[in-house]
Amino acid sequence: MTIxxxxxxxxxxxxxxxxxxxxxxIDRWDLGASCSTDTSVQVDRGEAKQMKGAQRxxxxxxxxxxxxxxxxxxxxxxxxxxxxxALAGARAASAFGNPEDTPAFSPLATAxxxxxxQPLRPSQPILSLLETLKDAERQLLERHPAIxxxxxxxxxxxxxxxxxxxxxxxxxxxxxxxxxxxxxxKAEETGRKPRSAGAVRLAYGADDLDLAGCIAEAxxxxxxxxxxAPIETGxxxxxxxxxxxxxxxxAFSSLFNARAVxxxxxxxxxxxxxxxxxxxxxxxxxxxxxxxxxxxxxxxxEGTPTRALPLLEGGMLANFLHSEATxxxxxxxxxxxAGLGAKVSVxxxxxxxxxxxxxxGGQQGLDHHSHGEAKGLVxxxxxxxxxxxxxxxxxxxxxxxxxxxxxxxxxxxxEAATVAGDIRQVLQAIVGFEGEAKIxxxxxxxxxxxxxxSITGEA
Amino acid sequence: xxxxxxxxxxxxxDGSWALRLESLLAAGRAAGADLxxxxxxxxxxxxxxxxxxxxxxxxxxxGMGAGLRVFRGLRDGFVSTNDLSDAGLLEALDQALxxxxxxxxxxxxxxxxxxxxxxxxxxxxxxxxxxxxELAAATTRLLEGTAALERRGTHLQVRRGSYARDWQEVLVxxxxxxxxxxxxxxxxxxxxVLASDGEHRSSIGRRYGSHGRPEQLEQWDVDASAxxxxxxxxxxxxxxYVEAGQMPAVLANRFGGVIFxxxxxxxxxxxxxxxxTTPFADKVGEPIAHEAVTAIDxxxxxxxxxxxxxxxxxxxxxxxxxxxxxxxKRFLSDRAGQLRTxxxxxxxxRRQSHNFAAASRMRNTYIAAGPHTPEQLITSVDxxxxxxxxxxxxxxxxxxxxxxxxxGYLIENGRLTMPVKGATxxxxxKEVMPRISMCANDLDLAAGFCGSVSGSVFVTVGQPHIKVxxxxxxxx
Numbered sequence: 001m002t003i004x005x006x007x008x009x010x011x012x013x014x015x016x017x018x019x020x021x022x023x024x025x026i027d028r029w030d031l032g033a034s035c036s037t038d039t040s041v042q043v044d045r046g047e048a049k050q051m052k053g054a055q056r057x058x059x060x061x062x063x064x065x066x067x068x069x070x071x072x073x074x075x076x077x078x079x080x081x082x083x084x085x086a087l088a089g090a091r092a093a094s095a096f097g098n099p100e101d102t103p104a105f106s107p108l109a110t111a112x113x114x115x116x117x118q119p120l121r122p123s124q125p126i127l128s129l130l131e132t133l134k135d136a137e138r139q140l141l142e143r144h145p146a147i148x149x150x151x152x153x154x155x156x157x158x159x160x161x162x163x164x165x166x167x168x169x170x171x172x173x174x175x176x177x178x179x180x181x182x183x184x185x186k187a188e189e190t191g192r193k194p195r196s197a198g199a200v201r202l203a204y205g206a207d208d209l210d211l212a213g214c215i216a217e218a219x220x221x222x223x224x225x226x227x228x229a230p231i232e233t234g235x236x237x238x239x240x241x242x243x244x245x246x247x248x249x250x251a252f253s254s255l256f257n258a259r260a261v262x263x264x265x266x267x268x269x270x271x272x273x274x275x276x277x278x279x280x281x282x283x284x285x286x287x288x289x290x291x292x293x294x295x296x297x298x299x300x301x302e303g304t305p306t307r308a309l310p311l312l313e314g315g316m317l318a319n320f321l322h323s324e325a326t327x328x329x330x331x332x333x334x335x336x337x338a339g340l341g342a343k344v345s346v347x348x349x350x351x352x353x354x355x356x357x358x359x360x361g362g363q364q365g366l367d368h369h370s371h372g373e374a375k376g377l378v379x380x381x382x383x384x385x386x387x388x389x390x391x392x393x394x395x396x397x398x399x400x401x402x403x404x405x406x407x408x409x410x411x412x413x414x415e416a417a418t419v420a421g422d423i424r425q426v427l428q429a430i431v432g433f434e435g436e437a438k439i440x441x442x443x444x445x446x447x448x449x450x451x452x453x454s455i456t457g458e459a
Numbered sequence: 460x461x462x463x464x465x466x467x468x469x470x471x472x473d474g475s476w477a478l479r480l481e482s483l484l485a486a487g488r489a490a491g492a493d494l495x496x497x498x499x500x501x502x503x504x505x506x507x508x509x510x511x512x513x514x515x516x517x518x519x520x521x522g523m524g525a526g527l528r529v530f531r532g533l534r535d536g537f538v539s540t541n542d543l544s545d546a547g548l549l550e551a552l553d554q555a556l557x558x559x560x561x562x563x564x565x566x567x568x569x570x571x572x573x574x575x576x577x578x579x580x581x582x583x584x585x586x587x588x589x590x591x592x593e594l595a596a597a598t599t600r601l602l603e604g605t606a607a608l609e610r611r612g613t614h615l616q617v618r619r620g621s622y623a624r625d626w627q628e629v630l631v632x633x634x635x636x637x638x639x640x641x642x643x644x645x646x647x648x649x650x651x652v653l654a655s656d657g658e659h660r661s662s663i664g665r666r667y668g669s670h671g672r673p674e675q676l677e678q679w680d681v682d683a684s685a686x687x688x689x690x691x692x693x694x695x696x697x698x699x700y701v702e703a704g705q706m707p708a709v710l711a712n713r714f715g716g717v718i719f720x721x722x723x724x725x726x727x728x729x730x731x732x733x734x735x736t737t738p739f740a741d742k743v744g745e746p747i748a749h750e751a752v753t754a755i756d757x758x759x760x761x762x763x764x765x766x767x768x769x770x771x772x773x774x775x776x777x778x779x780x781x782x783x784x785x786x787x788k789r790f791l792s793d794r795a796g797q798l799r800t801x802x803x804x805x806x807x808x809r810r811q812s813h814n815f816a817a818a819s820r821m822r823n824t825y826i827a828a829g830p831h832t833p834e835q836l837i838t839s840v841d842x843x844x845x846x847x848x849x850x851x852x853x854x855x856x857x858x859x860x861x862x863x864x865x866x867g868y869l870i871e872n873g874r875l876t877m878p879v880k881g882a883t884x885x886x887x888x889k890e891v892m893p894r895i896s897m898c899a900n901d902l903d904l905a906a907g908f909c910g911s912v913s914g915s916v917f918v919t920v921g922q923p924h925i926k927v928x929x930x931x932x933x934x935x
Contacts, residue, residue, distance in 0.1 A: 418933025
């Protein structure tokens, strides 16, 4: 076995692969492997609802055949038999490799890795996690008499390890511990509809989680939706929460994705670099190395080091996210955003959104508490159903949201509504930013004001 | 995790596992568990992607694993592992027991009376995997698909065909004597296009799925599928955005059934009763929908994506009438659901893989056919929306649902007029179910995937054409 004491043995794995590859006449290969140990708990009104544990392992082997074509196979069976079967499967699949777009080893697969400050925290006993979560649930229930249950909750911890090896000698390995807590409460007042909201926190270990902050945020958000009213359909200036704006940018990240550009499914084209996509005071950087990114990867699926990459500078498209193959097609270096496959996927890490340096950041002094919008201002707290309501290749979206209408200095929850628009128009209709940038699981972002969005309500 | 010995070679999950499993179950019971369940699986997956006129990705994967679940009182602990050695399974059991404050003792006596005889649902399915098309044949069929798109489409910027084959062998053993085996084979085919003309764009996709039909790829009517996709893409390419507001809607059959799946189906799973997130928890025997609505969930339809010979807790599926003429009849229940809510199991305990504990989940879920023709539904609407093709959707913790309309048309004075895009339908189950006032006579089913507490599972949604008297249409 290549797992011992919960760790991947890189040298043993390399030795096995080299032997098997030689036996099968394979000169060139690489692999990605991972293993993890997870424990998690859920509670329901003071009782354990479910407790879970998992030991997982997985490996993806990629081989190049005599014609230079690539095939892969993945498996959770890390036994010698499993590895041999995976190698044979990858070789068989390589007969159907794409000669028009053949991946190669990343030229940066042996480049120095960034130093990440990720403390490895010891795992807590699961019964200790249970008591912690029961206490958190109790505190949340005590915050308001209308909060009757916390139907979605969980406290989880993970110890994980990733590995990348290739036949040219590259060896990447990263160990990580993470923990998360989420609390979604349901509140209901007599004669009114139930309302729900919640909060999430991440940390390197269960003891580091900001439970008090999570409880306070879940309570505040849930209570704030108790008094609700329908909103009239129309066009409004909207203020996106950091979480909501980052969700929207993430859903349209194909704008920045070289793989999507080459595949023809991005709104951007090869020649789009330098185009003014957004207002000149907007900056977006993909920065997986930001210290706020809990669980950051030091390298991508091809072993390329992670790095910060400006995507929009002064509103102009500055760079695309790349794998080795897309970088080669564009004549640049890989950016550390690749997966591992016969056709390598490309995806963003973690966004930093905010005012472009030296730009002033648009309209100053924005404060939704004291705005002058006669019709009212819509605060968008969270977006739903992005998987269904976003047409990334068309730029359009129509999404349910939770939020508030601010009118005359008063904030009132919106009963049920959707927000619709086009991402290109959104990026050009940003008015400015409000407040300090906030660290979220998906990135760093302040509140973002956007004018003229279509809101459909039930009034 | 300490692994000292290699797991046995997993050539087959069958009755030869009985002694090992009995030993494990007995140890769990002797430790004080009320019930111990073991779920073993082997999987073999193949994914193929064709783009334009070439194969761009072939992704085989295989695996194995076990999920152990231990119940004591109303509580349970669940552990999954890829390590199927005796030591690995015992460690998983110890971890699950520990979650409930139990530990194995030296005692070998327990109330466990041994496994029953193996109920082998897999015996006639041993050749399913072998009867599936070879990789070369699969790639050829997909390229026929993208070529057919090219022949039948206009302004196509991207043409894609995809094929996924998921083979799974499962063995379920529990300390109540359950001992059952099955083989599942799910295959899905997809065609997707992106059409583009200047600033106009449309993206359309269709998926066709089956269970237990190794010949599906060979029998696929490539031209008919390509025609359907290309017609839809061409229609939607120049469509305007829908005008937002409250209006009546007619939803087409097949994947239109996602409205019931999201708006109501999830709320009839005992998982939701346990959480207190369904408004229907105490409504059995009461009307919750218009009397025109009868809704069924079953795992029996031959070849349907959500069909199964046994659920992931070893129980044979049944035909469950959820709503009859508007009156709530049953909830979908699994082992934990029966324990915690009292609703009898319905063969609905499902999970994506050994990494998930089973939960009550939908299988083939549909609204039954009614007496009307689809035309009668449309002619009954003065001004509204016709939803010919639906995208995905979801339901929230308070019963709010949403789903996207992929291909829509305005209904004006009882007839279809302009195509419209960008519509999202939202509402609440309690409010929308009484507004489904007419059902047509053209029930049809469509394959889909459903993601929820126990992962992503294969399902079928379905309905005849239905009319919703009023619903919120989000748009511009």
